[in-house]
Every structure is written in structure tokens, then in C-alpha cells.
Amino acid sequence: MLKKNNIVKFKEMLIERLLLCCSLLSVFTTAAIIYVLLSESIGFFKEVRIIDFLTDTQWTPMFTNKHFGILPLLCGTLVTTLIAIGVAVPAGLISAIYLSEYATDKMRHIIKPLLEILAAVPTVVYGYFALLFVTPLLKQFIPGLSGFNALSAGLVMGIMIIPLVSSLSEDAMHAVPMGLREGAYALGSRKIQVAFKIVFPAALSGITAAVILAVSRAIGETMIVAIAAGQQPKFTMNPLVPIETITAYIVQISLGDTPHGTLEYQTIFVCGMTLFVLTFVLNVISFKLKRRFQEIYE
Amino acid sequence: MEQEIIIQIKDADSFYGPKQILKNVTLDFQAKTVTALMGPSGCGKSTLIRCLNRMNDLIPRFRFEGKVLYKGIDLYAKDVDITDLRREIGMVFQKPNPFPKSIYENVAYGVRIQGITNREFIDGIVEESLKRAALWEEVKDRLHEPALSLSGGQQQRICIARALAVKPHVILFDEPCSALDPIATAKIEELITELKKNYTIIVVTHNTAQAARVSDFTAFLYLGDLVEFGPTAKIFTVPQDKRTEEYLTGKFG
Ligand SMILES: Nc1ncnc2c1ncn2[C@@H]1O[C@H](COP(=O)(O)OP(=O)(O)OP(=O)(O)O)[C@@H](O)[C@H]1O
Ligand SMILES: [Mg+2]
Numbered sequence: 001m002l003k004k005n006n007i008v009k010f011k012e013m014l015i016e017r018l019l020l021c022c023s024l025l026s027v028f029t030t031a032a033i034i035y036v037l038l039s040e041s042i043g044f045f046k047e048v049r050i051i052d053f054l055t056d057t058q059w060t061p062m063f064t065n066k067h068f069g070i071l072p073l074l075c076g077t078l079v080t081t082l083i084a085i086g087v088a089v090p091a092g093l094i095s096a097i098y099l100s101e102y103a104t105d106k107m108r109h110i111i112k113p114l115l116e117i118l119a120a121v122p123t124v125v126y127g128y129f130a131l132l133f134v135t136p137l138l139k140q141f142i143p144g145l146s147g148f149n150a151l152s153a154g155l156v157m158g159i160m161i162i163p164l165v166s167s168l169s170e171d172a173m174h175a176v177p178m179g180l181r182e183g184a185y186a187l188g189s190r191k192i193q194v195a196f197k198i199v200f201p202a203a204l205s206g207i208t209a210a211v212i213l214a215v216s217r218a219i220g221e222t223m224i225v226a227i228a229a230g231q232q233p234k235f236t237m238n239p240l241v242p243i244e245t246i247t248a249y250i251v252q253i254s255l256g257d258t259p260h261g262t263l264e265y266q267t268i269f270v271c272g273m274t275l276f277v278l279t280f281v282l283n284v285i286s287f288k289l290k291r292r293f294q295e296i297y298e
Numbered sequence: 299m300e301q302e303i304i305i306q307i308k309d310a311d312s313f314y315g316p317k318q319i320l321k322n323v324t325l326d327f328q329a330k331t332v333t334a335l336m337g338p339s340g341c342g343k344s345t346l347i348r349c350l351n352r353m354n355d356l357i358p359r360f361r362f363e364g365k366v367l368y369k370g371i372d373l374y375a376k377d378v379d380i381t382d383l384r385r386e387i388g389m390v391f392q393k394p395n396p397f398p399k400s401i402y403e404n405v406a407y408g409v410r411i412q413g414i415t416n417r418e419f420i421d422g423i424v425e426e427s428l429k430r431a432a433l434w435e436e437v438k439d440r441l442h443e444p445a446l447s448l449s450g451g452q453q454q455r456i457c458i459a460r461a462l463a464v465k466p467h468v469i470l471f472d473e474p475c476s477a478l479d480p481i482a483t484a485k486i487e488e489l490i491t492e493l494k495k496n497y498t499i500i501v502v503t504h505n506t507a508q509a510a511r512v513s514d515f516t517a518f519l520y521l522g523d524l525v526e527f528g529p530t531a532k533i534f535t536v537p538q539d540k541r542t543e544e545y546l547t548g549k550f551g
Contacts, residue, residue, distance in 0.1 A: 104358070179395035182353060183457065186389040187408035187464055188381050197411065202398050 037276060040269030047263055053270070059233035059249075061264045068267065070274060072233035076243035080154040080225050081218040083239060087158025088214055092165025093207070099166065100173035101195040112167070119163040127227030130156035135228065148230030148242035157224050161214045168213065172206025172293060173199050209289040216282040220275060222247035246271045304329040304468060304498050305350060310364035312345055314357065319345045321522040323364075327468075327515075332490060332499040334509035334530065337519035338545065343502040344392075346519065347470050350500065351387045352380045368468075388461030392473040394453035396445035396460070401428075401437050404445045404456050408464035423463050431459035432489050451482025458489065469493065471501040475508065487512050506546055510534055518542045 045053070048068045056069025095115065099108050134152035139145050176199050184198045200207070230242025231252050244252070250271050258264045305327040312320040319342045327333050335343045345354065352373060354360045366373040373383060385408070396404050405424045414420065424441070428434040433455040437448070445456050454474060461469055471490070475483040490499055490512050503509050509516055510530060517527040518539070526533060526542045537543040 177395070178356075179391060179393055180397060182356065182389075182391060183395040183397065183460075184407070185356065185381075186351060186353065186384055186391075187411070187460065188385040189411055190381055193411050197407070198397060 037269050037273045040266050041273045044266040044270045057235040061267045072235045073246045076245040079150040083154025084158035084218040088161040088165050092162045095166040096169035097195050100170045115163045123223035126156050126160050127224040130228035145240050146242050150229050150243050151239040153225045153229035165210050165214045168210030169207045172203035176202045205289045205293040209286040212282050212286040216279040226251045302329040306367040308365040313361040315359040319522050323524045329498045331514040332494050333515040334513035335502045335517050341519045342522045347502050351384050385464040387468045388466035389470040390457050390474050393477050396453050396456045400442045401445045402441040405459050405463050427459040427463040430462050431455045451478050468498040473502050
């Protein structure tokens with residue numbers, strides 16, 4: 001009896017250790033990534049002044065006349081992200097309100113998985129969809145549109161992140177206690193008033209968290225913009241011309257034959273660092289908001 | 299005392315899915331009185347009171363048969379718009395459920411959703427309603443603070459003020475004190491007694507002493523049947539039915 005007990009104990013310990021190792025692995029990976037980004041970035045900033053990096057309006061690391069201003073890449077990222085959010089937030093919120101407040105259980109069970117398919121499509125497919133379908137389509141209405149442009153990349157990226165917005169927002173609205181809805185109905189509210197004046201504001205911090213997460217996803221999205229938005233770092237907010245996002249730049253250089261250890265090579269890591277900081281800050285804000293939301297209702 | 303019947307329930311049956319809850323309940327409520335609904339847990343008190351403002355409509359599998367006449371209007375008739383009638387038949391719930399908005403906005407909500415925007419008018423209603431709910435003195439200096447920062451008893455009085463703000467004629471209370479401490483409970487009971495001068499009140503309660511203190515009439519429900527109904531004094535002193543007597547003497551429930 002005692003012996004068997006010891007075996008069980010040993011097994012449990014083994015499993016515990018194994019699980020610990022797995023979780024440590026991801027912690028370690030994150031730490032390693034941060035270490036690489038930091039050390040390479042430090043190398044970069046030994047040659048380029050931070051102030052130039054932040055304020056120069058040209059990004060030409062591969063030219064003879066080198067400029068290392070992140071602003072053009074940031075602009076590219078900003079434009080595509082704004083367009084994507086402009087699509088994903090209204091569409092995502094409307095579907096979330098529909099799913100949480102209007103749809104019958106049956107409809108919800110049909111529509112939710114359908115929406116989630118959008119998120120399961122490989123991004124490379126979206127990229128070519130933007131380049132080969134959306135851009136030619138838009139050209140019919142916007143004659144000045146370039147073959148590569150921020151507009152179609154942003155629009156398609158927006159469609160891709162609709163489920164992210166809708167499913168997290170729906171969770172937040174679903175978590176609003178039934179008692180609040182009943183209280184509102186008891187005062188003579190119509191359904192639309194309950195949805196927009198009670199449920200939506202009550203779920204606002206959860207919804208904001210969802211939107212921020214979507215922004216962070218759009219900033220980090222790579223394939224679509226690399227394929228459809230172009231590779232020309234430009235300090236412009238014009239969505240009709242080719243631009244380049246931070247992520248697309250990283251792909252471009254990584255695929256090229258830039259020698260290791262050079263300044264050009266280090267730009268990859270500086271860009272990676274910039275992305276990391278941006279998305280990290282956004283994720284922290286989103287996390288905090290979500291927790292505040294949970295505190296209110298649990 | 300002049301007698302005016304304001305709500306009549308006629309042959310009410312109600313179901314959740316296949317399960318029948320209320321069984322052929324017929325009951326009249328007199329205007330400007332307090333009627334207590336009593337009975338053991340699960341006997342259908344909440345179901346019954348929620349039929350009076352059709353709050354059960356929110357439950358997908360709920361079905362109602364019979365009639366509820368409010369001032370002669372059948373609430374379950376096809377052409378009735380229940381949202382308008384819910385303003386006349388207010389409701390206060392078991393668990394205080396103030397909106398996550400300010401005290402002021404909670405009370406103003408029911409007026410605002412009618413499209414009224416006149417600031418002074420709304421200010422007036424908010425003050426009057428809070429006074430009637432005996433809360434004005436406690437909150438008049440902090441109207442713009444979150445209602446959720448108040449104590450449970452205060453939150454419940456916010457909910458009462460919120461209901462009063464849309465000028466109801468009837469107020470339904472579903473165990474309004476069950477989440478409150480004795481002091482807050484005493485305040486709500488006092489308030490109910492005060493409100494009955496102007497409103498018809500129907501209150502579900504588990505607490506027999508509370509029913510005896512606040513109500514003029516008592517209805518006793520048992521497993522979906524209306525077992526006994528009459529003046530509270532009579533029900534408590536000479537109950538006609540054995541089940542009522544057993545409940546009142548604490549044999550079950
Ligand atoms: N949404 C629902 N779906 C299915 N059955 C329900 C639902 N709500 C209540 N019931 C059932 O209906 C019966 C009556 O419930 P009701 O809430 O009216 O009782 P009650 O007298 O208010 O009880 P309590 O004193 O515990 O509040 C119970 O048996 C309960 O299980
Ligand atoms: Mg109940």
C-alpha cells in the first residue's frame with residue numbers, strides 16, 4: 001500500500017515538473033527574444049542617434065545616402081491599422097450587439113462559428129485576396145489607385161479581425177448581468193435602448209479591451225501588408241499609394257541577403273523592438289481594462 | 299374605504315417549457331393597498347409577480363395562458379405594447395440592480411429614454427423621486443457619484459427611486475429585502491408603508507413577519523396553486539387552509 005502511494009506521488013511530481021518546464025519554456029523564449037532585440041538595438045543606436053531615428057522622415061537603409069527615420073514605416077503601419085480598425089470596429093461591434101442581444105440561441109450557434117472562420121483563413125490568402133481582387137475592384141471607383149496600396153490591405157485586414165472584435169465584445173456584453181437588462185426593461189425600455197444605453201456602456205471597458213487588442217493585432221499583421229501594400233517607405237497618410245509598414249520592412253530585409261552584423265541587418269531588430277513596444281503597451285492596457293471590467297461584475 | 303380593483307389575474311396558467319408553474323390562478327389587487335405574496339420557495343411567487351409586467355417574456359421557453367387585466371386592459375392581448383405599460387407597473391428586484399452609472403443617471407434613466415431632455419424637468423424628477431424613496435438627504439451632495447458606491451440598502455432605494463421616476467401606479471417588489479441587513483430592511487418596510495398612500499404595492503416575501511407588518515392583503519401560494527387570499531389580519535389569525543397554517547407556524551418553507 002505504502003509503495004503504491006509512493007509511485008503515485010512520484011508520478012504527480014513528475015507531471016508537475018513537466019508542466020513547470022513547459023511554462024518556463026515560453027517564459028524563457030520571451031526573455032530570449034527581448035534579449036536579442038535589446039542587444040541588437042543597442043548596437044544600432046551606437047551608430048544612429050535616437051533622435052534621428054524618431055524624427056527623420058526618410059527610411060533608406062539600403063541606399064548610399066542612408067537615413068534611419070522610423071516615421072515613414074510608422075506612417076505605413078498607422079494608415080493600414082486605421083483603415084483596418086475603421087472596418088473591424090463598427091462591423092465587429094454591430095455583430096457583437098446582434099449576437100448578444102438579438103440573436104436566438106440557434107442563430108448564435110450558427111453565426112459565431114461562421115464568423116470565426118474569418119479568423120482561420122491563412123493570412124497569405126487574405127494578402128492575395130487584397131492584391132488580386134480588392135485592388136482591381138477598387139480601381140473601378142478610384143482611378144488613381146496604385147497596384148500596391150494601403151487601402152485594400154487595410155480593408156482586408158479589417159475583415160480579418162472582425163471576429164476578434166466581435167467575439168471579445170460579445171463576451172463582455174454577455175457578462176453584463178441579466179438583472180441590469182431586467183431593470184431597464186422594467187422602466188419601459190425598448191430592446192434597442194437596453195442594448196445601447198445599458199448593455200453597451202456596462203460592457204465598455206471589456207469592449208475597449210477588445211478594440212485595443214484588435215489594434216495591436218493590426219499593427220503586428222505582416223502577410224497582408226507585405227503582399228498588398230507595397231514596399232516603399234513613405235512619410236504620407238495617403239492610402240492610395242504604395243507604402244511600407246514596419247512588419248513588411250522586416251520581411252523584406254529578412255528575405256534579402258543582407259550580411260549579418262551590419263547596420264542594415266540591425267534595422268530588423270530595431271523595427272522588431274518598435275513593434276514589440278507598441279503591441280506590448282497596447283496589450284497591457286487591454287489587459288488592465290479587462291481586469292477592471294471583471295472586478296465590477298464578479 | 300373605497301375599493302377599486304386595479305389588477306385582475308384571471309385563470310392564469312404559466313409554463314417553463316413543458317413544466318407548469320402557475321395553476322389556474324385568479325386574483326384581484328386593490329388600488330392603494332399592499333398585497334403580500336407568500337409561499338414556500340419555488341412555489342411560483344416570482345413567476346406570478348413577473349406576469350404582471352410581462353418580465354417573463356424575456357425567458358425564451360416561457361408561456362402564459364389566461365388574462366392579466368390592468369385597469370381593464372389585457373396585458374397579454376396581441377395589440378398591447380408592453381413597454382408603455384411597464385412604466386405604469388414598476389418593479390424592484392430581489393438583488394439591488396442599479397445601473398453602473400451615477401446616482402443621478404440611474405434615476406433619470408426612465409425619463410431620458412422617453413426622449414425627454416429638459417434639464418430642469420429631469421432635475422426636478424430626480425429630486426422628487428429620491429425624496430419619495432427617502433434617500434435624498436443621504437445622496438443630495440453626491441448625485442454624480444456611481445450608484446454602485448452606495449450600500450446595499452441605499453442601492454435598493456435607488457432602484458425604488460428609479461421606478462418612481464416614471465410615475466408608476468403599481469410597484470412590484472420581488473423580495474426587496476432578502477439581500478439586506480435588518481436596519482436597511484426596516485427602512486424599506488417603512489418606505490413601502492409610506493408609498494402605499496399613492497401607489498398600489500405588490501410584494502413577494504418569504505418573511506411572514508414582514509408580510510404581517512406591511513401588507514393589507516396576503517395571498518398564499520403553494521406549488522403553483524393559490525391556496526388562500528384575504529385580508530392579512532384574517533389570514534394570519536384564522537387561516538382557512540391547513541397548508542397556510544402550517545406555513546405560517548413554520549412547519550415548512
Ligand atoms: N427560467 C426558468 N426556467 C425554468 N424553470 C424555472 C425558471 N424560473 C423558475 N423556474 C421554476 O419555476 C418554479 C417557480 O419559480 P419561482 O422563481 O416563481 O419561485 P419562487 O416562489 O419565487 O421561489 P423563491 O422563493 O425561491 O424565489 C421553480 O420550480 C423554478 O425551478
Ligand atoms: Mg422568487
